[in-house]
Amino acid sequence: MEAHLLAPLLGATPPPVPFIALLVSGGHTQLLLVQGLGDYVLLGESVDDAAGEAFDKAAKMLGLGFPGGPAIARSAESGQPGRWRFPRPMTDRPGLDFSFSGLKTFTLNTANSLKPLTDQDRSDIAHAFEEAVVDTLYIKCRRALEETGANHLVVAGGVSANLKLRERLDQALNATVHYAP
Template sequence: MQRQTTILGIESSCDESAAAIYTGDRGLVAHALHSQVALHADYGGVVPELASRDHIRKLTPLIERVLDDAGRPELSGIAYTRGPGLVGALLVGASIAAGLGMSRNLPVLGVHHMEGHLLSPLLEPDGPQFPFVALLVSGGHTLLVQVDGVGRYRVLGQSLDDAVGEAFDKSAKMLGLGYPGGPALAALAQQGRADAHAFPRPMLKRPGLDFSFSGLKTAVMLAIKAAPATAAARADIAASFEQAVVDTLVAKCRRALKQTGVSRLVVAGGVGANRSLRRALDDSATADGFSLHFPRAEFCTDNAAMIALVGYLRRDDMRAGIASADATPRWSLDTLAPPLTAAP
């Protein structure tokens, strides 16, 4: 009987430490995550040195936990996040993966973090078929990508300045909200009026699929300076900002689907958990007749389940006896190639 392929995934690109086990027959069998939100809260953002040190403390216990939860399976290989991300944080995960690979004589694969997000909806039982258009919206990235298969990606549009998650966080900071700012701003927006301010919908009047959120962020700053210092005024600004972002993202998604002729849309990344964005895309999918796919909320943010999945899909690309940790903090999605053997 052929031994089942079992992959250990390790994620440490920024401020979440995570481990997961993915098998060919059962899919995702175990995953665990530790968030560093409390660690960085006093600083209003991620402190790279603190993030790296916390990964050192947390990753090994998380790996032991998922191995226990999965029943101590015989591993076939190890996948870790090679990039993009914070170089120190990436090196922690890469070093642990390299050490485990050498000590257990297992092949190791460095995974592109964005590829993990793009393919994360495949973790779901009703995951999309290829091809699909993916909107990848996170703290550091805003991309529209045509996904024709594993490793077959074409970037259709991207942010020319701040990522949408950065725009959320910076606007939240201007409103005096805590860290992380995105969820705090979304919560405040529920109390405000989305039509209170006529904020710009950036680049919608131009052709193409690129994004820009710096002008919207400036409009928020000016509105805060002009508004009375009341809770209601702050809530109105938050709601109007969120609505401007949602309108922009939905319009660009509809444009991308029309341009490509693809009828499936995937939304991934941390901002993909935003409820207003999900509702608006649901309405658009019903009106326009395209299918809409999200990973579950716990897999929208950084996680190891998506890294283990990519490791499984690219298992024939794994290198045996990796001798050194490999991290690539800046890594273009366009450089990825299809796996050596076509994924099932």
């Protein structure tokens, strides 16, 4: 994961240290304060499933295929906003840790309540799920930036390719956001 974290430093405009890093993949969801090469402070991490793992499992529950991130994103494009509001786990308490297992359970229970699922049901659930994950990641990133005073955020890992996440971070954070290539 260190390679993902440091890849933006090789770009034309590398972020100045210190900066916040969000490492978000199928195996990791971590927020770090990067103070220099090899000098990292773990601020928060997933206490259960990583965000990418949650995307994969939610996609499987909905019969959308693998990898789950792109499958959820494609399906969510046709989803009806506001049909459901899924929880934003651990955003109502202090700290920077993440938890996505309850969101998976909420997704499963929602899907089971509608069986048999229509394509529109799948899209609506995918939309609500993606929105909840994006909001959760955004809230924790904003909190990390505020708590540390950093004004640059590096986002790396497979989930960083999610366009809704990028759009939200780029538009809503009062920080410069850098993405790993």
